[in-house]
Amino acid sequence: MNPDIQERAAKVRLLLMDVDGVLTDGRLFNVPGPDGKMVETKGFDSQDGIALQWLEWHGVHTGIISGRVSPAAEERARQVKMRYVYQGHIEKIPILQEIQQASGVPLAEIAYAGDDLTDIVVMRRVGLAIAPANAREEVKRAAHFITAASGGRGAIREVAELILTAQGRWTDILKKYEVE
Secondary structure, eight states: OOHHHHHHHHHOOEEEEOSTTTTSOSOOEEEEOTTSOEEEEOOOOHHHHHHHHHHHHTTOEEEEEESSOOHHHHHHHHHTTOSEEEESOSOOHHHHHHHHHHHOOOGGGEEEEOOSHHHHHHHTTSSEEEEOTTSOHHHHHHOSEEOSSOTTTTHHHHHHHHHHHHTTOHHHHHHHTTOO
């Protein structure tokens, strides 16, 4: 692991992320609800989900800052026990500041994963900026770390493993599941 990335990941106490293109592959599905009205939904990766819970177990809180409002994202955040859920915010800096103030976590100890132009401003302010493999090239240039996996396909699992490894906690996870 790159020593700079390892040092940054070792400090992380809060992981924030965009939703579409990071927790999902960015596709939106409109399906008819029971009343015949269209309902938007999206797909989330189950391995990302368990990894987000592992972070919480080890004191790394999580949250989303999304430009879109989605009941599916809100439910996913509830399922994986995210502490911070902000939707409908294209301007993300005020939300980052609000979360930073509420959490008391210094910017240097916050990681942020984003895939599009609206994420770059946040990425430039945090201690660990992450882009999934499917991110725009401009976003990748702003990132400290680029995942091998794409959003919605295990990118956040990769980030969680990076953080937990850097913090000396990955072996705890492996032991819990009797992995040698």
